[in-house]
Amino acid sequence: MPTNLPAEAKHKWAEASAAKNPREKLQLLQEFLSLVPKHKGTAKLCVQVKKQMAALRREIEEKKRKKAGKGGSKFFVEKEGAAQIALIGLTNVGKSSLLAAITNAKVEVSSNPYTTREPIPGMLAHQDVQFQIVEAPALMEGSADGRAWGLQTLALARNADCLILMVDLSQDPVEQLSLVLGEMEKVRILVSKPRARVEIERKFMGAGLRIILIGRFVDCTIRDVEELLRSYRVMDAVVKIYGDATLDEVEEAVFENTVYKPAVTVANKIDLEGSETNLKRLEAYVGNKLPIVAVSCEKGYGLEKLGEALFKTLGIMRVYTKEPSEREFSKKPFILRKGATVHDLAKNIHSDFSENFSFAKVWAKRLVFSPQKVGSAFVLEDGDIVEVHMR
Ligand SMILES: Nc1nc2c(ncn2[C@@H]2O[C@H](COP(=O)(O)OP(=O)(O)O)[C@@H](O)[C@H]2O)c(=O)[nH]1
Numbered sequence: 001m002p003t004n005l006p007a008e009a010k011h012k013w014a015e016a017s018a019a020k021n022p023r024e025k026l027q028l029l030q031e032f033l034s035l036v037p038k039h040k041g042t043a044k045l046c047v048q049v050k051k052q053m054a055a056l057r058r059e060i061e062e063k064k065r066k067k068a069g070k071g072g073s074k075f076f077v078e079k080e081g082a083a084q085i086a087l088i089g090l091t092n093v094g095k096s097s098l099l100a101a102i103t104n105a106k107v108e109v110s111s112n113p114y115t116t117r118e119p120i121p122g123m124l125a126h127q128d129v130q131f132q133i134v135e136a137p138a139l140m141e142g143s144a145d146g147r148a149w150g151l152q153t154l155a156l157a158r159n160a161d162c163l164i165l166m167v168d169l170s171q172d173p174v175e176q177l178s179l180v181l182g183e184m185e186k187v188r189i190l191v192s193k194p195r196a197r198v199e200i201e202r203k204f205m206g207a208g209l210r211i212i213l214i215g216r217f218v219d220c221t222i223r224d225v226e227e228l229l230r231s232y233r234v235m236d237a238v239v240k241i242y243g244d245a246t247l248d249e250v251e252e253a254v255f256e257n258t259v260y261k262p263a264v265t266v267a268n269k270i271d272l273e274g275s276e277t278n279l280k281r282l283e284a285y286v287g288n289k290l291p292i293v294a295v296s297c298e299k300g301y302g303l304e305k306l307g308e309a310l311f312k313t314l315g316i317m318r319v320y321t322k323e324p325s326e327r328e329f330s331k332k333p334f335i336l337r338k339g340a341t342v343h344d345l346a347k348n349i350h351s352d353f354s355e356n357f358s359f360a361k362v363w364a365k366r367l368v369f370s371p372q373k374v375g376s377a378f379v380l381e382d383g384d385i386v387e388v389h390m391r
């Protein structure tokens with residue numbers, strides 16, 4: 001069912017999406033809603049927008065309450081390293097203990113519930129890659145409805161590159177995990193992808209529009225999709241299409257703010273009695289949907305496996321570069337998505353690098369001849385060393 005929105009409404013939507021301030025956003029959404037013609041095709045959209053407005057009202061209320069208390073706390077954490085990983089879980093599962101055990105952060109570990117009230121970052125080194133782990137204040141039943149600092153924690157999860165979902169094996173881990181997943185789902189943060197759908201990932205200004213077709217369009221062409229997105233002023237985004245998708249589904253995705261986060265489950269307190277049995281139950285529940293790393297923060301068991309699990313789940317790789325005039329390659333790798341090409345690397349190095357690209361030399365064990373001269377479409381792998389030659 002097409003929405004047939006007037007151009008004015010589409011522009012208002014673009015303004016509302018771009019607004020960062022919750023009050024301003026709420027106002028713009030209100031104006032948008034008044035510009036939407038009410039008919040069958042827009043019913044779903046109206047419900048979604050109203051939900052978003054309700055969430056914003058809660059956020060504004062929450063902020064007011066916090067200000068009245070002890071001065072607004074700082075909830076946004078600047079990203080550092082190769083990825084920001086939000087550490088999420090119920091209270092007392094051992095989040096602070098994990099942060100203390102694997103990073104340089106100074107944290108307070110306590111058997112009192114809800115000791116951590118604002119996000120605390122720390123850096124974890126996995127070989128030559130740095131991950132920023134951010135402990136979020138505990139989730140609980142009702143977090144998604146604004147209870148305690150729930151909305152801030154969920155906003156942190158939404159903004160992170162990856163999640164650690166932590167559970168305590170001395171309690172029922174299935175109950176804990178399903179509570180956490182349930183609260184996240186209420187605010188449209190999902191950890192696994194449904195089959196056929198459209199995903200729009202907004203990018204910074206100037207990045208351009210890129211449509212990745214893993215599936216196909218049923219009733220339209222890529223041009224139609226581009227035109228539709230442009231009418232909503234979606235200029236900078238990566239749009240992924242999985243399975244069969246219609247133009248209406250693309251339009252729905254413009255309004256929906258579902259995100260998919262890669263996630264690792266950390267099952268803590270493996271040192272305690274009964275935890276082995278609980279771990280088995282957790283494994284049966286999770287199946288192959290999420291990797292599970294069983295640890296004891298107190299005894300230091302299993303912690304060494306976490307870096308690798310995060311690296312794998314993030315789907316990233318390291319590529320080292322070398323100047324044609326130098327003998328040694330850079331010690332600090334570029335972090336790229338798995339499947340990235342020499343072209344992607346060149347774009348990362350410098351914006352005009354890709355235009356003046358001539359060829360590259362790649363050193364890698366898997367190559368018969370190393371170094372091998374390659375073109376920009378060459379698919380890189382973790383650990384490759386690349387020398388880029390310009391025209
Ligand atoms: N037995 C055991 N206790 C742990 C372990 N990790 C944390 N704890 C205890 O669990 C309680 C809560 O830990 P904390 O890290 O503050 O949990 P948070 O609320 O999730 O940040 C503390 O009393 C810790 O000593 C563990 O691996 N084994």
Ligand SMILES: [Mg+2]
Nearest residue numbers: 095096115116
């Ligand atoms: Mg804590």
